[in-house]
Amino acid sequence: MGKHHLGEFEEIVMLTVALLGKKAYGFGIIEEIESRMNRSVSIGAMQTVLKRLEDKGYLESEFGEATTSRGGRRRRYYHLTNTGVSVLEETQEQRMGLWNDVQKLGFSTQ
Amino acid sequence: MSKSWDLVRNNLWTPYSIMKENRSLWQFRILRLFCKPDYLEEIEGDLLERFKKRPSSWRLTLEVVKLFRQRIIRDIGGTFRMNRYGMFRNQMRTSVRFIKREKAFTLMNLTGLSIGIACCFFIFLWLSDELKFNSHLTSGDRVCNLLNSEIQTNGEIHTYRYSSFPLKVVLDEKYPIIESSTALSRGNWMAFQVGEDMVEWDGIDATPEVFDLFEINFLKGGFKEMFDNANALAISESVAEIYFGKDWTEQNVVGKFMVNDQEETFKLVGVYENQPRRSTVKFDFVVPFTNLLKKRPFFKSWQTTSSQLYVKLKSGVSLSEANLTLKEAINDHRAGEFKTSREVFLQSYEDMYLYNRYENGTITGGRVDYVRLLSVTAVLVLILASINFMNLTTARATKRAKETGVRKVLGASKGNIRIQFQMESIMITALSACLAIILVILLFSQFEQLTNKEFDISWYSWKSILFIVIFILIQGFLAGIYPSFFLSSFKSISLLKSGNVLPQERNGFRRALVVFQFVITLVMIIGALTVYQQVSYIQHKNIGLNRSNLIRTFSYDMDPVREYMDYKKYLLNKPGIENVTMVDQLLIDVKNATSGVIWEGKDQSEKLEFRYMQANPDFIPTMEIEIKEGRNFDWELQSDTNNYIINETALELMGLHDPIGKKIGFSNHQGNIVGVMKDFHNASLHRAIEPLIIRNRMKFSWMILARSKPGMQKEAILSLEEAFRTYNNPDRAFWYRFVDDIFNAKYQNELLVKELSFYFTIVSIAISLLGLISLVAYNVERKTKEVGIRKILGASVLNIFRLLSLDYIQLLIVATLIAFPIGYFVMSDWLEGFAYRISLDWRLFAFSGFCILIPAFVIVGLLTRKVSHANPVESLRDE
Numbered sequence: 001m002g003k004h005h006l007g008e009f010e011e012i013v014m015l016t017v018a019l020l021g022k023k024a025y026g027f028g029i030i031e032e033i034e035s036r037m038n039r040s041v042s043i044g045a046m047q048t049v050l051k052r053l054e055d056k057g058y059l060e061s062e063f064g065e066a067t068t069s070r071g072g073r074r075r076r077y078y079h080l081t082n083t084g085v086s087v088l089e090e091t092q093e094q095r096m097g098l099w100n101d102v103q104k105l106g107f108s109t110q
Numbered sequence: 111m112s113k114s115w116d117l118v119r120n121n122l123w124t125p126y127s128i129m130k131e132n133r134s135l136w137q138f139r140i141l142r143l144f145c146k147p148d149y150l151e152e153i154e155g156d157l158l159e160r161f162k163k164r165p166s167s168w169r170l171t172l173e174v175v176k177l178f179r180q181r182i183i184r185d186i187g188g189t190f191r192m193n194r195y196g197m198f199r200n201q202m203r204t205s206v207r208f209i210k211r212e213k214a215f216t217l218m219n220l221t222g223l224s225i226g227i228a229c230c231f232f233i234f235l236w237l238s239d240e241l242k243f244n245s246h247l248t249s250g251d252r253v254c255n256l257l258n259s260e261i262q263t264n265g266e267i268h269t270y271r272y273s274s275f276p277l278k279v280v281l282d283e284k285y286p287i288i289e290s291s292t293a294l295s296r297g298n299w300m301a302f303q304v305g306e307d308m309v310e311w312d313g314i315d316a317t318p319e320v321f322d323l324f325e326i327n328f329l330k331g332g333f334k335e336m337f338d339n340a341n342a343l344a345i346s347e348s349v350a351e352i353y354f355g356k357d358w359t360e361q362n363v364v365g366k367f368m369v370n371d372q373e374e375t376f377k378l379v380g381v382y383e384n385q386p387r388r389s390t391v392k393f394d395f396v397v398p399f400t401n402l403l404k405k406r407p408f409f410k411s412w413q414t415t416s417s418q419l420y421v422k423l424k425s426g427v428s429l430s431e432a433n434l435t436l437k438e439a440i441n442d443h444r445a446g447e448f449k450t451s452r453e454v455f456l457q458s459y460e461d462m463y464l465y466n467r468y469e470n471g472t473i474t475g476g477r478v479d480y481v482r483l484l485s486v487t488a489v490l491v492l493i494l495a496s497i498n499f500m501n502l503t504t505a506r507a508t509k510r511a512k513e514t515g516v517r518k519v520l521g522a523s524k525g526n527i528r529i530q531f532q533m534e535s536i537m538i539t540a541l542s543a544c545l546a547i548i549l550v551i552l553l554f555s556q557f558e559q560l561t562n563k564e565f566d567i568s569w570y571s572w573k574s575i576l577f578i579v580i581f582i583l584i585q586g587f588l589a590g591i592y593p594s595f596f597l598s599s600f601k602s603i604s605l606l607k608s609g610n611v612l613p614q615e616r617n618g619f620r621r622a623l624v625v626f627q628f629v630i631t632l633v634m635i636i637g638a639l640t641v642y643q644q645v646s647y648i649q650h651k652n653i654g655l656n657r658s659n660l661i662r663t664f665s666y667d668m669d670p671v672r673e674y675m676d677y678k679k680y681l682l683n684k685p686g687i688e689n690v691t692m693v694d695q696l697l698i699d700v701k702n703a704t705s706g707v708i709w710e711g712k713d714q715s716e717k718l719e720f721r722y723m724q725a726n727p728d729f730i731p732t733m734e735i736e737i738k739e740g741r742n743f744d745w746e747l748q749s750d751t752n753n754y755i756i757n758e759t760a761l762e763l764m765g766l767h768d769p770i771g772k773k774i775g776f777s778n779h780q781g782n783i784v785g786v787m788k789d790f791h792n793a794s795l796h797r798a799i800e801p802l803i804i805r806n807r808m809k810f811s812w813m814i815l816a817r818s819k820p821g822m823q824k825e826a827i828l829s830l831e832e833a834f835r836t837y838n839n840p841d842r843a844f845w846y847r848f849v850d851d852i853f854n855a856k857y858q859n860e861l862l863v864k865e866l867s868f869y870f871t872i873v874s875i876a877i878s879l880l881g882l883i884s885l886v887a888y889n890v891e892r893k894t895k896e897v898g899i900r901k902i903l904g905a906s907v908l909n910i911f912r913l914l915s916l917d918y919i920q921l922l923i924v925a926t927l928i929a930f931p932i933g934y935f936v937m938s939d940w941l942e943g944f945a946y947r948i949s950l951d952w953r954l955f956a957f958s959g960f961c962i963l964i965p966a967f968v969i970v971g972l973l974t975r976k977v978s979h980a981n982p983v984e985s986l987r988d989e
Contacts, residue, residue: 022356024154025152025156026153027155027156027160027533028162030156040698042173042176042177043153043156043157043173043176043177043554044173044176044177044178044179045176045183046151046156047149047153047156047177047179047180048179048180048181051149051181051182051771052181069158069159069162070154070156070158070159071154071155071158072156073151073152073154073155074152074155075152075155076152079311083700
């Protein structure tokens with residue numbers, strides 16, 4: 001799986017999708033990220049990342065119910081695929097490996 | 111029906127009414143234009159959800175703009191458009207393949223077109239520079255130059271840019287339509303000490319309104335003081351930089367005193383910004399007009415017409431209105447003094463540069479004629495190149511026949527095929543335009559030298575890029591119209607049948623194009639030859655005096671009456687000088703004019719205008735002017751200082767039979783005519799010789815004309831400089847010019863046109879011949895087999911030559927017959943503008959015919975030679 005690199009924003013999106021579980025749809029994810037990380041995310045950026053992750057096979061999606069708050073448009077709900085989960089795990093492993101080695105050298109993050 | 115539709119609608123698009131309400135959002139409409147349809151529902155939903163709480167239109171717009179991303183934009187237009195796109199790609203591909211395969215064809219096309227386009231770009235550069243002249247004023251349409259028309263009793267009208275100073279006062283006081291006016295002198299040259307050297311600047315005496323009229327801003331100081339102080343001085347930024355050094359802005363320059371070469375002291379009151387390069391009225395410094403009036407009181411007289419007047423009209427006053435009001439401004443307000451019929455009219459400052467020729471009191475053109483001439487030439491060259499392109503493309507139709515046939519069979523409409531060939535044409539034009547730009551960049555400095563201009567263009571500005579793109583599209587489209595219609599017009603069955611069944615031979619339109627092309631080329635050759643001959647005629651014309659080796663210089667501090675004899679003796683003892691004289695103005699451009707001449711037997715009601723100049727008795731021998739009757743002025747005779755010599759034209763105008771000894775005079779100096787000299791050209795060759803009176807009163811003369819011995823110009827100039835140092839204040843700057851150069855400089859326009867027309871003619875000959883080569887070469891290639899069979903059946907080389915080239919030779923002859931009369935009429939018209947001109951004779955036409963026919967014959971001969979001499983077996987075997 002060595003060649004699958006997740007970008008920082010991709011990783012955040014995937015983690016948020018995992019966090020939201022069955023309620024992960026475009027604007028929901030944006031709201032979650034904006035409230036947690038205090039950064040603004042445009043719909044364009046979100047859609048691009050979601051579609052790219054779907055193309056790579058880390059995410060899957062299906063239409064949900066239509067609501068009036070969306071002018072009758074249906075939501076598209078996303079969830080992680082098995083590949084997606086393993087890529088996330090691998091990414092976390094790599095990061096942790098780096099953190100551990102850095103801390104061994106006595107580096108203080110404070 | 112409608113019920114079931116509702117049902118469908120309600121089921122598929124559940125809350126239809128809500129949808130409808132959002133339909134009106136224009137941001138959504140834009141989104142729908144580019145977004146992939148599959149994503150639309152989700153994205154629109156997200157957008158609505160996001161902005162339901164904080165509906166803010168610009169945030170929504172921003173969000174939509176941010177959605178314009180590669181992954182979200184749909185592919186080019188759905189399924190229907192996808193097909194078009196594929197087709198388009200296929201067409202481009204075949205075009206590119208064809209261009210690559212037919213290398214000779216492409217090369218010919220590209221060369222012709224790119225040369226043509228490069229010419230066009232060059233001319234465009236020149237034109238845009240010319241048209242920008244005098245356009246820098248914000249109220250430029252209200253600033254006008256005031257011109258005088260003098261109506262003579264013999265019906266002729268003379269027009270001048272120079273007026274009398276008192277007219278300015280009248281204009282200011284009596285005419286409320288004029289907001290302000292200014293009077294400018296002819297020019298004022300002063301030298302100032304900079305370090306060791308004296309530096310001379312080219313300034314002007316002007317009333318201070320000049321700064322307001324010509325919108326010249328002051329960087330330091332101002333012009334207020336110039337109204338009261340006759341010795342105030344304003345200098346331009348660049349003069350300040352030279353005089354005070356680069357850091358003049360940090361110095362306190364205003365209020366400093368500057369002493370010029372004549373020991374006059376001026377108080378610097380201001381430094382103004384440099385005027386734009388493309389401005390007719392330009393000066394390095396300004397001295398108040400009152401200074402000039404103090405030194406030369408006669409400027410206050412109505413009789414002196416040596417001031418340029420500019421006025422600024424009140425806004426809302428039209429030029430024609432003002433012209434009506436001002437027409438009698440001189441005649442109504444000039445009291446007491448002699449009366450001539452002088453009318454006043456205005457010309458807008460913006461037009462001054464391009465329209466500078468007057469005939470009988472109306473503006474008839476001038477520089478604008480050359481602007482027009484060159485634009486027409488540019489268009490013609492482009493047409494020539496386009497015709498090449500059309501001919502080549504249509505002649506090669508057989509090469510594309512199969513392709514077009516298959517396309518048609520597969521369902522392509524004529525329109526599709528037309529679009530394909532139009533695209534191809536635009537593609538080739540774009541390629542040529544790129545080559546043309548490279549050519550322009552390579553030859554840019556040469557062009558600047560040729561036209562004596564500096565072009566400040568920016569290649570990368572959006573304007574020039576837009577211009578080039580639009581140019582390519584239009585040119586490509588126009589050049590492609592005929593080929594695309596031609597190529598799409600064949601029946602598919604005839605295209606697909608083997609063999610050449612295309613109606614090629616009798617293509618009348620193509621033949622007409624060839625004729626047209628050669629007509630243009632021939633007319634251009636005739637034009638260029640005429641211009642060339644006329645200009646060299648002017649350059650070498652015997653203007654009635656010897657102007658070779660003649661040097662003009664000035665003497666500022668010498669008394670022209672008392673000190674001249676000493677000066678002459680001193681100078682003639684030095685090496686290199688043959689002869690010398692002193693005058694008040696340049697004899698090939700006599701500007702002083704008067705209608706106040708009275709002579710014995712003059713009809714008092716007659717008002718005729720004469721030019722006059724001052725010259726000493728050495729003038730006529732030095733200039734080698736012939737005396738027709740009477741004698742030259744005599745140094746020994748004191749009375750001769752009141753006497754006059756007139757030229758033949760003046761004599762004719764006066765109508766005197768026995769002129770010698772007749773009384774004559776003007777401005778209160780009575781004398782006799784002592785001689786009549788032969789006419790020499792005392793003004794531009796565009797005009798007839800003016801009546802000229804020479805008088806021997808040397809006050810105010812400061813111009814020295816000296817002739818050097820042949821081949822000793824250098825020595826002569828050194829001698830003149832020594833004499834100058836002896837007879838002038840030591841700190842003056844010596845400068846000189848050859849009269850020949852001044853003479854040629856007056857015909858700069860003509861010289862430029864001469865050179866440009868030469869280059870354009872070469873280009874047009876090259877393009878036309880290129881077209882001929884490719885057509886004949888193609889014809890030869892196509893008929894190789896036919897030639898082989900004919901040779902087997904006994905045809906001679908001459909027969910073959912006739913078969914292959916007779917057609918084109920005929921066309922050339924037809925073109926010649928059409929071109930000669932056109933060339934004759936066009937060029938006769940052009941020559942009308944010169945009072946002295948060559949006559950168009952048959953040799954010129956014969957030569958221009960040869961210019962095109964001989965190379966054409968040679969080319970056709972060379973091309974057909976190979977085929978007509980070849981062994982027929984060679985051509986017939988390959989099957």
